[in-house]
Amino acid sequence: MTLFEYLTLLIFGLVSGSFLGMLTYRLPRSLHFGGRSYCDHCKRKLSWSENLPLISYLVLKKCRCGKKIPSRYPLIEAATAGFFVLTGFAYSANINSGFLDTLHSRLGPATLPFLLLIVMVLMALAVIDIERQILPDALVYILGLIFAVYFILFANNLLFSHLLWGYLSFLFFLTIYLVTKRRGMGFGDVKLSFVLGSFLGFEQSILWLFGAFTLGAVAGLILLAVRRAKLGLPIPFGPFLLVSFWLTVFYGEKIVGWYLKLL
Numbered sequence: 321m322t323l324f325e326y327l328t329l330l331i332f333g334l335v336s337g338s339f340l341g342m343l344t345y346r347l348p349r350s351l352h353f354g355g356r357s358y359c360d361h362c363k364r365k366l367s368w369s370e371n372l373p374l375i376s377y378l379v380l381k382k383c384r385c386g387k388k389i390p391s392r393y394p395l396i397e398a399a400t401a402g403f404f405v406l407t408g409f410a411y412s413a414n415i416n417s418g419f420l421d422t423l424h425s426r427l428g429p430a431t432l433p434f435l436l437l438i439v440m441v442l443m444a445l446a447v448i449d450i451e452r453q454i455l456p457d458a459l460v461y462i463l464g465l466i467f468a469v470y471f472i473l474f475a476n477n478l479l480f481s482h483l484l485w486g487y488l489s490f491l492f493f494l495t496i497y498l499v500t501k502r503r504g505m506g507f508g509d510v511k512l513s514f515v516l517g518s519f520l521g522f523e524q525s526i527l528w529l530f531g532a533f534t535l536g537a538v539a540g541l542i543l544l545a546v547r548r549a550k551l552g553l554p555i556p557f558g559p560f561l562l563v564s565f566w567l568t569v570f571y572g573e574k575i576v577g578w579y580l581k582l583l
């Protein structure tokens with residue numbers, strides 16, 4: 321990837337992040353989306369110069385009504401831009417790994433845009449799960465639809481074995497959900513596990529689940545250590561599923577390689 325391509329990803333990520341900031345605010349509150357951005361406080365529509373990702377926040381800091389622009393907006397914009405650049409880097413560095421090679425052999429030059437679209441939905445899910453402890457059905461279905469289109473049009477020979485793994489992931493999470501009596505995770509995690517598991521298929525699913533629980537355990541211990549979370553207080557599990565999914569797609573083969581070398 322050239323510097324120009326990384327800059328394009330950065331700008332595209334900032335703009336997408338601006339959209340995600342709006343979507344993740346309005347979707348869980350059942351507000352109408354689409355149309356121009358407005359101030360969440362006074363509802364005044366924003367002019368184009370008030371709506372520039374990151375820059376408007378850094379320059380203006382507040383709306384004309386006097387209310388500060390919530391820091392979630394620049395944070396989501398910066399995080400999305402960061403993840404876009406990271407995705408571009410991880411894609412070009414691992415294009416020959418088994419999983420990405422399969423995707424690339426079927427999607428060709430559309431592979432990176434396809435992966436960025438997935439990253440966008442993952443970001444939206446993670447933001448809403450962190451802020452509101454829910455994974456909205458609409459976003460899980462959109463992700464499922466994106467994967468369904470891919471398998472039906474480009475990889476229909478893989479469809480049934482992948483659906484089987486999605487189903488097994490679903491049963492695995494359903495068991496945890498029932499055993500922990502809903503304290504461990506929500507039903508949103510169970511539905512999401514079907515969608516993510518069926519995209520990954522057999523070997524990747526195992527690594528993805530292992531990674532999600534490892535990340536969750538490490539983060540839980542850190543949060544306990546700094547006393548930000550008391551025992552029994554729910555920490556949303558969705559972000560760990562999503563981060564582990566990203567790592568599995570791009571670095572799965574390398575992680576397995578490092579692990580086998582350790583043995």
Ligand SMILES: [Zn+2]
Pocket residue numbers: 359360361362363364383384385386387
């Ligand atoms: Zn305002």
